[in-house]
Amino acid sequence: MPKLSRSDWYDLSRDTNWTFRYVTEEAAFPEELSGSHRVPGDGWERWDEPYKISYREYVHNQVTKDTTTYSLKNAVGRSKLFDQLDPGWKSVILAHYGAITMPEFLASIGEARMARFGRAAAWRNTATFGALDEMRHGQIQAFFPYGLLDKEPRADWALKAFHTDNWVVLAVRHLFDDMFLANDAVSMALQLTFTFETGFTNLQFLGMAADAMDVGDLEFGALISSIQTDEARHSQQGEPTIKILIENGHKEWGQFLIDHMFWRSWRAFAVLTGLSMDYYTPLESRRMSFKEFIEDWVIKQFAEQFHDFGLDRPWYWAEFVRELSWYHHAIHLGVWTYRPTVWWNPDAGASAAERAWLEEKYPGWNDTFGRNWDVIQGNLRKGDVAATFPETLPLMCNLCQIPIVRPAGVTAGALDSPAPLRHTYEGRTYLFCSEPCKWIFTSRPERFAGHKSLVDRLLSGDITPPDLGGVLRYMGLSEAEQGRDATDYDWAHR
Structure with a gap:
């Protein structure tokens, strides 16, 4: 082996397979875990990953990355760089750690399922590296915020978040349970690695790393860069599967x-990344708007992939494109209004200069969302901060678990349908924010029925007392942990 070139032994080493003698192939790869029986066993032998790596190469690369990243963290940790960061960018960090750290670790379960129940030997080999990747991602994103605790105690939400029933966590947990914890290997390859990682998060991490460096956050930038290089490799499992x-x-x-x-x-990307790019990132560091980012990277990339593989664009494509102009703005307004319900400090991002930028990037923003911020700014200038807080909970979608929102003058729900959209299953009526969310639920209702949104829990008596104070306690937010305006309303008084 040492005398052979890599090309002489690689295929043999990663394609090691065997014929079962004591069990049937169906028993070794049960359909509920493999999801591969639509294709006969020999059909999977053509599975070939585009990004090839051996174990020796993998270990060498990971050690190098960890050595560099942890060394940088140790150096930066002794400086005052974090204290000097923009308040909005600090919120980007806190929101990311709380929403993503545990899902990164849980993704190792999904990768391990493909490593065991993928029908192709090459696929199982690649997924094994993917499982190691995701364990590393969970560990490093838990360790980095630990170093911030003396500067920002809410960094502990990197571990705490998924042990609460915070509304953001309910939405993220519902998504990732669907995507990889309760999924078979084939569905996971298409939904986690092809759709989510290749189409969304791989690109997001590239953008976040660049933005972090631009705002002076060397630690977070190095962390995200080291993760993205792993994502670029194991996200390629979806291509040969489809x-x-x-x-x-x-x-x-x-x-x-x-x-x-x-x-x-x-839906998840709009909430986490849309707010970060268009509102939380300092104005001088915004390279492009969230809409421009999606158009240039996600839409263009997926259009090419759909064409290359002979797939069609999703049937709801027109509604998705329309939402680029307003959906995350509506969510941002809601998150800022309900700021005590999150573990970071939402940045209003509504100063005069920021509003001019938003109007340039989203023509008509001032006539829709700007009017809401006019009222909020007026109340703050009068000293009536209480008027900017909510008195009750919004309606929640029973699929995505995100509040049902629409811009001013547009009926909540689907653009051309009454809202909220409804569907009755086994005697219970479920509410939805959009036609695609309703379609996902009704296509496989047994997969989603029975789950309670935050509002369902309030109405069913799970949350007591049934008021905002009771909701905050239910979500695990002490007064010190509750979000507040990132700049202490400075933007409203300029």
Whole structure:
């Protein structure tokens, strides 16, 4: 082996397989965990990952990355760089750690499921590296915020968040349970690695790393960069999987899985990344708007992939494109209004200069969302801060678990339908924010029925007392942990 070139032994080492003697192939790869039986066993032998790596190379690369990243953290940790960061950017960090750290670790379960129940030996080999990647991502994103505790105690939400029933966590947990914890190997390859990682998070991490460096956050930038290089590799498992499904006449099933998770990914991406890019990132460091980012990277990339693989764009594509102009703005307004319900300090991002930028990037923003911020600013200038807080909870979608929102003058729910959208299943009525969310639920209701949104829990008596104070306690937020305006309303008085 040492005398052979890499090309002479690589395929043999990663394609090691065997014929079962004591169990059937169906028993070794049960359909509920593998999801691969639409294609015969020999059909999976054509599975070939585009990003090839051996274990020796993998270990060498990971050690190098960890040595560099942890060394940088140790140096930066002794400086005052974090204290000097923009308040809005600090909120980007806190929101990211709380929402993403535990899902990164839980993703190792999904990768391990593909490593055990993927039908191709090459696939199982690649997924094994993916499981190691995700364990590393969980560990490093838990360790880095630990070093911030003396400067920002809420950094402990990197670990605490997923042990609470905070509304953001309910939404994120519902998404990732659907995506990889309660999924089979084939669905996971298409929904986690192809749709979510290749289409959304891989690009997001590239942008976040660049933004972090631009605002002077060397520690977070190095962390995200080291993770993104892993994502770029193991996210490639979806491409050969969808190719095999299509070659064997199962394009319709692959299309359904991708359409399902593309919408769910968009919803989560809009909440976490849309707010960060258009409101929390300092104005001077905004390289492009969230809409421009999606148009240049996500839409263009997926359009090319759909064409290359013979797939169609999701049936709701027109609604997705329309939402680029308003959805995350509406969510941002809601998150800022309900700021005590999150563990970071939402940045209003509504100063005169920021509003001019928003109007330039989103023509008509002032006539829709700007009017809301006019009222808020007026109340703050009068000293009536209480008028800017909510008195009750908004309606929540029973699929994405995110509040049902629409811009001023547009009926909540689907753009051309009454809202909220409703569907009755086994005697219970479920509410939805959009036609795609309703479609996902009604396509496989047994997968989602029974889950309670935060509002459902309030109405059913799970939250006591049934008021905002009771809700905050239920979500695990002490007074010191509750979010507040990132700049202490400075933007409203300029």
